[in-house]
Amino acid sequence: xxxxxxxxxxxIIEKRQSVAFWCNPISGHATLYWYQxxxxxxxxxxxxxxxxxxxxxxxxxxxxxxxERLKGVDSTLKIQPAKLEDSAVYLCASSIWVLGExxxxxxxxxxxx
Amino acid sequence: KNEVEQSPQNLTAQEGEFxxxxxxxxxxxxxxxxxxxxxxGGIVSLFMLSSGKxxxxxxxxxxxxxxxxxxxxxxxxxxxxxxVYICAVEPGNQFYFGTGTSLTVIP
Numbered sequence: 460x461x462x463x464x465x466x467x468x469x470x471i472i473e474k475r476q477s478v479a480f481w482c483n484p485i486s487g488h489a490t491l492y493w494y495q496x497x498x499x500x501x502x503x504x505x506x507x508x509x510x511x512x513x514x515x516x517x518x519x520x521x522x523x524x525x526x527e528r529l530k531g532v533d534s535t536l537k538i539q540p541a542k543l544e545d546s547a548v549y550l551c552a553s554s555i556w557v558l559g560e561x562x563x564x565x566x567x568x569x570x571x572x
Numbered sequence: 573k574n575e576v577e578q579s580p581q582n583l584t585a586q587e588g589e590f591x592x593x594x595x596x597x598x599x600x601x602x603x604x605x606x607x608x609x610x611x612x613g614g615i616v617s618l619f620m621l622s623s624g625k626x627x628x629x630x631x632x633x634x635x636x637x638x639x640x641x642x643x644x645x646x647x648x649x650x651x652x653x654x655x656v657y658i659c660a661v662e663p664g665n666q667f668y669f670g671t672g673t674s675l676t677v678i679p
Contacts (some may be wrong), residue, residue, distance in 0.1 A: 550614070559620070
């Protein structure tokens with residue numbers, strides 16, 4: 460069974476530039492999560508999708524972050540414009556339904572200069 | 573205030589030692605997860621438990637729902653166990669994560 464796929468693995472950009480991350484969850488998993496993990500901290504939920512609907516985006520900085528999961532399968536997370544404090548690992552995870560066992564991707568490490 | 577507290581934050585052990593990582597939480601939960609994160613790598617789910625004890629190889633996870641406490645034990649530790657171990661809880665509609673325990677096992 461293929462795991463959660465994320466790309467790119469690494470990205471370096473300058474502040475005020477834009478970046479997009481892509482995630483393909485495990486086939487059949489209805490729930491998809493995007494987490495931000497800053498060095499030394501636990502993951503922080505940015506957005507949770509159930510199929511193609513948003514369940515929770517309360518901690519998503521909507522002035523600069525956006526995410527979509529148009530067909531209820533893969534998802535993109537965009538940051539525009541990026542700030543220095545956005546430097547982090549962006550983790551995508553999926554689960555069969557709401558909560559339950561989480562499967563994580565390898566993460567996308569963003570460095571904003 | 574964190575809903576999930578882990579201790580210790582950092583742990584260094586000699587190969588072969590028995591290791592315990594603790595997790596305390598302040599909310600009612602339906603399940604607790606132990607996750608492992610290697611440097612530069614993604615996160616792997618080790619255990620999901622809602623009561624009692626689970627064992628997988630050299631890893632043992634226990635939970636006491638009344639005391640809102642869980643422990644992760646590693647027997648006969650090995651350098652490849654070096655990683656960050658994260659506790660996460662499900663209070664019903666989302667996950668709360670601890671900040672992790674960084675474990676280094678020295679040969």
